[in-house]
Each structure stands twice: as C-alpha cells, then as structure tokens.
Amino acid sequence: MKKLIPILIVIFFVLLIGRAYHTLYYFSTTSMAQVPIEKNDSFALAVTDSLVLPLDSMTSPGVAVNEQYISFEGKSNLAFLNFVSRNIYLYDLHHNAIINVIHLDSLGFSAEDGVQGFCMITPDSVLIYSYKKSRWTLIHEQKGKLAQGDMGMDKHSFLTVYPFVTTYAPMQYDHENKQVYFTGPSTAFGDYTRDKQRNVLISLNLQTGQATNHVNYPETYWQANWGGLAGFERLSYCLNPTDGLLVFSFMADHTLTIYNTEDGSIDHAIAPSTFFTPLKSFDFHPMLVDFHKPEIEQRYAQSFAYLNIVYDPYRKMYYRFTDFPSDSGQKQNSIILLTDRFERVGEIVLPANRYNINNYFVSETGFFIKRKDVHNDESLVYDCFQPEHIKSADHP
Numbered sequence: 001m002k003k004l005i006p007i008l009i010v011i012f013f014v015l016l017i018g019r020a021y022h023t024l025y026y027f028s029t030t031s032m033a034q035v036p037i038e039k040n041d042s043f044a045l046a047v048t049d050s051l052v053l054p055l056d057s058m059t060s061p062g063v064a065v066n067e068q069y070i071s072f073e074g075k076s077n078l079a080f081l082n083f084v085s086r087n088i089y090l091y092d093l094h095h096n097a098i099i100n101v102i103h104l105d106s107l108g109f110s111a112e113d114g115v116q117g118f119c120m121i122t123p124d125s126v127l128i129y130s131y132k133k134s135r136w137t138l139i140h141e142q143k144g145k146l147a148q149g150d151m152g153m154d155k156h157s158f159l160t161v162y163p164f165v166t167t168y169a170p171m172q173y174d175h176e177n178k179q180v181y182f183t184g185p186s187t188a189f190g191d192y193t194r195d196k197q198r199n200v201l202i203s204l205n206l207q208t209g210q211a212t213n214h215v216n217y218p219e220t221y222w223q224a225n226w227g228g229l230a231g232f233e234r235l236s237y238c239l240n241p242t243d244g245l246l247v248f249s250f251m252a253d254h255t256l257t258i259y260n261t262e263d264g265s266i267d268h269a270i271a272p273s274t275f276f277t278p279l280k281s282f283d284f285h286p287m288l289v290d291f292h293k294p295e296i297e298q299r300y301a302q303s304f305a306y307l308n309i310v311y312d313p314y315r316k317m318y319y320r321f322t323d324f325p326s327d328s329g330q331k332q333n334s335i336i337l338l339t340d341r342f343e344r345v346g347e348i349v350l351p352a353n354r355y356n357i358n359n360y361f362v363s364e365t366g367f368f369i370k371r372k373d374v375h376n377d378e379s380l381v382y383d384c385f386q387p388e389h390i391k392s393a394d395h396p
Contacts, residue, residue, distance in 0.1 A: 044387070046388045049365070049366070050384065051096070054097070055379055061370075061376075064080045065117075065359070067360065068170065068361065077093060078090070079091075087103055088126065090102075093363065102139075108144075114130050115130055116164075117170060121173055126138075129171060136149060136150075136180075149209045161182075163183065164185060169237060172239040178205065179205060183237055186199065186200070188226070201259065215248065215266065225283075225284065230296050233252075237249070244261045247309055250306065255270050258342075271318075272344070273324075276304050279303055282299070301331070304324040305322065305324075306320065314363070318337075319335050319336070323357075330352055350369075354372065355370065355383070360382075361382075369385065
C-alpha cells in the first residue's frame with residue numbers, strides 16, 4: 001500500500017496538469033483589419049520654437065519623467081519627477097528656472113516605496129503614487145501628510161487594476177468632481193468571460209478615499225493574445241476636462257475609447273494612421289508570455305503600433321502617436337491630428353531618433369516634445385509644435 005501512495009500522487013498531478021493544459025487553450029491568430037483612411041489632410045504640426053531648462057547636479061535628462069504643465073493663479077510652471085533622487089522639480093517657464101524642489105525623502109518616502117508618479121492638486125499639495133505598495137498619499141508641502149490609502153480593491157480578484165503611472169498614462173486630477181484617475185493595464189487570462197471584463201481605469205475619490213474600476217479592454221483584445229505589456233497591451237489616455245472625457249489609445253486598436261466621466265457612458269472614434277500595416281496576435285497562450293519574450297520583442301520591433309494620446313485644450317486638438325518600421329528597418333514615429341470632435345485632419349512623421357515621445361507636455365505656447373539627440377547632461381531640451389493649416393490647391 002505504501003508503494004502505491006507515490007504512484008497515486010504522480011497520477012493525481014498528471015491529471016491536474018492535463019486539466020490545466022486543456023483549460024489553457026491556445027488562441028487562434030487574430031488579425032486587425034485595414035481601415036480606409038482619408039488622405040486629404042488639412043493640418044500638420046510644425047516646430048515653432050525650442051525650450052531649454054537647466055538641470056541641477058542631481059538630475060540627468062534620463063531620470064526626468066512624468067512632465068506636468070501646471071497653471072495656477074496665472075503662473076506657468078512645469079513639474080517633473082526625478083525618480084532616482086525622489087525629488088519633484090518645479091520650473092517657472094517664464095524665466096526657465098527652478099523655483100521649487102519637493103524632497104520626497106524629507107516627507108517620509110524612501111526607495112522601498114517605489115515612487116512612480118505624482119499629480120499636483122494645488123500649488124502646495126501633491127498626490128504621490130507608490131507602486132510597490134499600490135498606495136496613494138496626499139502631501140502638503142508645509143503640513144506634511146494629509147491623507148493616505150491603498151487602492152482599496154480585492155488583491156485576489158482577477159479584475160483588480162493596479163495603477164501604472166507614466167507621462168503617457170499619468171494620474172489625472174479632475175478639479176470639477178474631485179476625482180483622480182489612474183490606468184492599470186492587466187494581463188489577459190485566456191478566458192473569454194474574464195478577458196471581456198478586464199478593467200483599465202481606476203477612479204479615486206479624494207474626499208472618501210474610495211476607488212472604483214471602469215472601462216474595459218476593447219473587443220480586439222478579447223480571446224486574443226497581444227503579448228502582455230512587452231507586446232501590444234500597453235495603453236495611453238488623456239483627460240479633456242472641458243467635455244468631461246477620458247480618451248484611451250490601445251496599441252492594437254484603430255479606435256479610441258471615450259469614457260464620459262459625468263454619466264459613465266462609453267463611445268468610440270476611429271483614428272487610423274496612414275502608416276498602418278496589419279497586426280497579428282500571438283498564437284501561444286497569454287499565461288505563457290514570459291516564455292516567449294524574444295518572439296514578442298521581435299514582433300514588436302517589426303510591427304506598427306498605436307501609442308500615446310494627448311489632449312491640447314488650448315488648440316482643442318488631440319495628438320495620437322504611432323510607431324512603425326521604416327524602410328531602413330528602424331522604428332519611426334508619426335503623430336495623428338484630430339479635432340476635439342475626433343475628426344482626423346492630419347498626420348506627420350517625426351524625424352528618426354530625434355525625440356523621446358514619452359516625454360512631453362502641453363501649454364498655452366504649444367505642444368512640447370523632448371529632444372533625445374541633444375547630448376547635454378546639463379539641460380532638458382524640448383521642441384515646441386503648433387498645428388498649422390496646410391495651404392494647397394485643395395485647401396486654399
């Protein structure tokens with residue numbers, strides 16, 4: 001009998017693994033169809049100026065992230081996070097000079113917190129997100145900690161969204177309804193019901209501390225494996241505070257997903273690129289992503305993808321980034337121009353290897369994108385873009 005016990009244990013695990021393998025079925029390869037594109041562009045983006053901001057001895061261009069333009073009481077400031085020193089710098093854009101440094105270490109944050117992003121709530125208060133603890137903290141520069149809380153969700157639920165904060169997916173503060181928004185891309189499970197319910201948006205009520213989930217991955221992502229965050233599951237979003245809209249750009253989706261913060265309704269708008277080439281999902285199960293990273297990286301390097309979405313409230317335009325392989329084999333970026341009614345009016349190609357498209361901000365002056373070809377460790381350099389009407393025989 002004792003000899004049978006190990007045999008029975010082995011049989012049990014073989015059956016269990018067989019059941020799991022049957023459950024983790026392979027996906028059939030999914031293609032994204034070609035969408036007709038209007039060729040008659042009427043607008044382009046043109047460089048009209050440059051901005052040079054001096055850096056202190058603790059900051060290099062590579063560690064400056066999460067740029068945020070702040071306009072309070074008639075003052076024009078730019079803030080960014082040095083994620084190494086855990087300092088938040090505020091610049092006076094009228095004088096191109098540092099006017100304040102918020103030292104997060106002195107406010108109780110350490111490397112163990114994993115500070116990933118911030119959001120200025122008032123000129124003196126800032127919301128900090130620590131990704132290692134999935135924790136938000138509201139800090140006042142003089143009064144210290146005002147409030148703190150975890151995201152308040154069931155960490156064992158497959159619907160849980162953990163925030164992922166970057167410049168292209170920042171914390172967005174809506175002054176009208178006192179809500180802070182985060183995005184959190186989540187991995188596919190390979191289960192139709194679950195994949196339909198994958199959330200990407202967290203809404204945090206600063207007054208109550210309650211966090212709720214909204215917005216799902218679009219249908220393109222259901223029952224298809226797009227390679228996780230290393231592949232095509234990353235997303236970007238922006239806030240249009242005037243119309244109360246959050247607009248999402250998914251890497252493998254022609255359409256923009258539009259969430260109305262007032263009534264919770266969801267709409268879609270097609271915003272395709274001229275440079276689009278058909279995309280295919282992967283044919284291995286999404287739970288096996290870690291075993292296929294070289295394949296994912298190669299596919300991504302050879303494929304088109306939609307990237308960041310930016311709203312420009314001063315010119316009432318949306319800018320949607322893409323990247324695509326050029327004839328030389330290198331990746332290049334384009335920017336699709338849309339009106340605030342999501343009408344496609346143009347697309348430009350950025351010069352190769354000139355810009356860091358994940359570092360940008362919008363102000364009254366224009367749309368600023370950080371240069372990466374300027375080899376200067378003492379300053380940040382941005383080019384200022386403005387939409388310009390294209391004059392031609394068709395567009396006098």
